[in-house]
Amino acid sequence: MKKTKTKRVIMILISLIVLLSIAGYVFMQHPSFGKNPSGDRLSKIEKSPNYKNGKFQNIRPTPVMIKGVSIYKLINDYLFSKKKPKYALPTKKSDLLNMESNKNVLVWFGHSSYYIQLDGKKILVDPVLNGHASPLSFITQSFKGTNIYTAADIPEIDYLFITHDHWDHLDYKTMLQLKPKIKKIICPLGVASHMEHWGYNPAIFSEMDWNEKIIPDSGFSVYAIPTRHFSGRTLLQNKTLWCAFVLQTPSQLIYMGGDGGYDPQFAETGKKFGAFDLVILENGQYNNNWKYIHIKPEEVLQAAIDLNARKILPVHSCKFALSIHTWDEPLKRITTINQNHHLNLITPLIGETVLLNDSIQQFTQWWTNIQ
Numbered sequence: 001m002k003k004t005k006t007k008r009v010i011m012i013l014i015s016l017i018v019l020l021s022i023a024g025y026v027f028m029q030h031p032s033f034g035k036n037p038s039g040d041r042l043s044k045i046e047k048s049p050n051y052k053n054g055k056f057q058n059i060r061p062t063p064v065m066i067k068g069v070s071i072y073k074l075i076n077d078y079l080f081s082k083k084k085p086k087y088a089l090p091t092k093k094s095d096l097l098n099m100e101s102n103k104n105v106l107v108w109f110g111h112s113s114y115y116i117q118l119d120g121k122k123i124l125v126d127p128v129l130n131g132h133a134s135p136l137s138f139i140t141q142s143f144k145g146t147n148i149y150t151a152a153d154i155p156e157i158d159y160l161f162i163t164h165d166h167w168d169h170l171d172y173k174t175m176l177q178l179k180p181k182i183k184k185i186i187c188p189l190g191v192a193s194h195m196e197h198w199g200y201n202p203a204i205f206s207e208m209d210w211n212e213k214i215i216p217d218s219g220f221s222v223y224a225i226p227t228r229h230f231s232g233r234t235l236l237q238n239k240t241l242w243c244a245f246v247l248q249t250p251s252q253l254i255y256m257g258g259d260g261g262y263d264p265q266f267a268e269t270g271k272k273f274g275a276f277d278l279v280i281l282e283n284g285q286y287n288n289n290w291k292y293i294h295i296k297p298e299e300v301l302q303a304a305i306d307l308n309a310r311k312i313l314p315v316h317s318c319k320f321a322l323s324i325h326t327w328d329e330p331l332k333r334i335t336t337i338n339q340n341h342h343l344n345l346i347t348p349l350i351g352e353t354v355l356l357n358d359s360i361q362q363f364t365q366w367w368t369n370i371q
Contacts (some may be wrong), residue, residue, distance in 0.1 A: 024125055032135055032172035032195030036239040045189050048209050055238035062228050062292045069289050080322040086371045089143030089318065092352040097155050104356040109350055110319030118356060119249040121158040125256055126169040133168035133320045141329060146319045150349055151177030159216060162187040163258030164231050164242035165194055186213045186222055190240030210243060217318045221248040224362055225269055227260030229293050246273060252356060255279040257309055261292045262299035266306035279309040282316030284330040297333040301341055320348065329368045335365060
């Protein structure tokens with residue numbers, strides 16, 4: 001009798017494991033997970049000096065986590081940290097569809113998504129406009145009040161930049177909704193494989209390796225810059241590349257940083273290009289446990305100094321909670337530290353219009369006194 005009961009329990013457990021495995025497999029077939037490079041694209045990738053042993057490699061050794069990290073502690077800290085605002089964050093919504101075409105502006109959508117209108121071109125970077133940054137809509141939801149832009153608010157885009165394929169930078173639903181509006185996509189090697197899987201025309205892609213340059217139009221140059229990070233939309237990592245971009249236009253030089261830890265590459269880039277009119281750097285979702293792949297506020301300012309920045313826009317905060325710090329800590333820390341540097345740090349509200357030709361435009365510390 002006892003053996004029969006034990007056998008029944010074992011069979012139930014095996015059945016549950018099989019069912020969960022099948023459910024997991026079916027879930028992973030959803031198109032939002034994208035498709036890793038194959039065929040001719042993979043053959044090209046395999047010729048890259050940055051691709052070794054079946055995956056892309058950072059220039060310097062870069063573990064995702066430091067040694068000895070307790071997964072239990074990470075999960076516990078994440079679940080019980082007070083990281084989200086209690087109330088809706090203040091925003092301003094700029095009308096992008098009816099904006100004067102001769103205006104040079106930037107509009108931040110929260111986290112790492114933003115729109116640039118510059119020298120006659122309309123540019124979009126890492127758009128995530130559907131209220132969450134994960135495979136499931138109820139996980140990693142945007143903070144109250146921050147998801148004020150949708151694909152319907154976006155005009156026709158000349159250049160869409162994707163810095164890497166993580167869920168908080170490349171969103172399946174947003175990309176589907178934007179498809180009719182995108183003329184050209186510029187991304188690191190391999191990332192186009194996801195978007196072609198979602199129905200994008202292969203002819204509109206420019207996939208770049210580190211240190212490559214393209215000229216998408218007369219007077220416009222784009223350079224792919226190494227960052228210290230990783231990639232992947234599943235547990236299978238580093239099958240596609242990650243990078244920052246330098247955008248040179250007839251009137252401005254802009255550094256559009258992707259994710260990544262502090263690295264000598266910032267100084268090398270500053271030495272190569274001279275002074276940047278604007279540098280856009282991640283400032284949020286950092287943690288000492290993953291210090292090599294995300295930059296901390298004091299390092300953001302040092303990177304801006306390395307890049308000879310005239311203006312600094314800190315992003316990667318104020319919309320999603322991907323770390324354990326409070327939602328406003330990145331802005332509090334960087335503005336406090338900047339009291340010793342006196343750099344031109346710009347801190348717009350989500351949706352507020354930043355005038356790129358205006359060197360004296362003022363921004364408030366809008367996050368103070370918000371719970």
